[in-house]
Amino acid sequence: TKYPQHVREITVPIRNNFEYGEDRKKWANKIAAKIFKKLGKNLGSGAMVNTRISKKGNVVITVPNTTTAQAWIPFREKISTAVREILKADDQTVQPVQFAPMVEKFYVHRITKATFGKPDNIPKNLGLALKSATGGIAFQDIQVITREIRKNFSAVAYVPFDHAERVPKKIKLFNNQIRLSRFQAIFPTTQCNRCQDFGHHREIC
Numbered sequence: 001t002k003y004p005q006h007v008r009e010i011t012v013p014i015r016n017n018f019e020y021g022e023d024r025k026k027w028a029n030k031i032a033a034k035i036f037k038k039l040g041k042n043l044g045s046g047a048m049v050n051t052r053i054s055k056k057g058n059v060v061i062t063v064p065n066t067t068t069a070q071a072w073i074p075f076r077e078k079i080s081t082a083v084r085e086i087l088k089a090d091d092q093t094v095q096p097v098q099f100a101p102m103v104e105k106f107y108v109h110r111i112t113k114a115t116f117g118k119p120d121n122i123p124k125n126l127g128l129a130l131k132s133a134t135g136g137i138a139f140q141d142i143q144v145i146t147r148e149i150r151k152n153f154s155a156v157a158y159v160p161f162d163h164a165e166r167v168p169k170k171i172k173l174f175n176n177q178i179r180l181s182r183f184q185a186i187f188p189t190t191q192c193n194r195c196q197d198f199g200h201h202r203e204i205c
Contacts, residue, residue, distance in 0.1 A: 010072055012059040012083050013095035024053035027086070031059055034082045039075050059083055073099065103140065104164035105183035108155045115174045119144065126155060133171040133178075137163045156183070 020027050032051035050062040061079075063069045072079070076097035084094045108130070116125040123142040130139045139157040159167055164182075171178050 009100055010061040010063065010069070010079075011054075011098045011100075012061075012080060013098065014057045014059060014083075014087070014089075014093060015095060016089075016093045018057055018087060018089060018093055020053060020057065028052050028059070031083055031086050032061075034086050035061075035079055038078055038082050042071060042075060069099070103158040104161055106139070106157055106159055106164075106167060107181045107183065108139075108142075108157060109179040109181070110152045110154060111173070111178060112176050113151055113153055115176070122153075122155075127157070129173050130157070130171070133173055134167060137166060 028051045032049070035051075052060050052062075054060050061072075063072065076099075079097050080091075080094055083089075084091065087094065108126070111126065113122075116122045116129070122144055127139050127142050131137060137159060139159055142155050142157045144153055144155050167180055169180060171180065
């Protein structure tokens with residue numbers, strides 16, 4: 001099973017009803033090229049980033065993970081400057097860069113179904129239980145990843161970046177020991193060292 005990799009969006013708000021015309025993709029490509037010409041060595045590979053113009057006209061840059069996102073933070077003003085130069089707009093039109101809260105993705109392994117009630121209630125109930133068991137860490141956007149929930153299931157959840165180091169490897173939930181692990185990227189060539197199959201790793205085998 002291929003699980004979606006969490007992404008992070010960096011937004012440059014554009015005001016004053018800036019008129020792009022019909023080809024927004026062309027504008028997005030110009031902006032991306034300008035940013036990486038100015039900051040390429042500092043920001044990493046441009047191939048890892050997607051730049052687009054949103055329906056509201058904002059410039060939205062999507063990066064694949066929090067490590068990549070951190071590299072952008074010191075250069076927020078230079079990013080805005082690059083966008084202003086391409087659009088030939090003033091600083092009233094091109095607003096300061098906005099960063100969404102950084103998060104780390106975690107797996108929650110082998111949870112007992114009976115403990116958390118009906119499938120629709122699991123994300124909320126599991127979130128409350130995890131927060132209590134970890135001393136107040138807020139686990140967000142919990143998603144069940146086992147296709148058919150039977151006796152046991154697993155889930156993914158997101159934790160604020162500044163709390164990620166506090167997440168323990170094991171916790172007790174209702175007398176059951178639950179294992180937590182950080183997300184690892186999965187590729188078609190990833191081989192599991194438990195079953196030797198490809199496309200996943202041992203953590204979610």
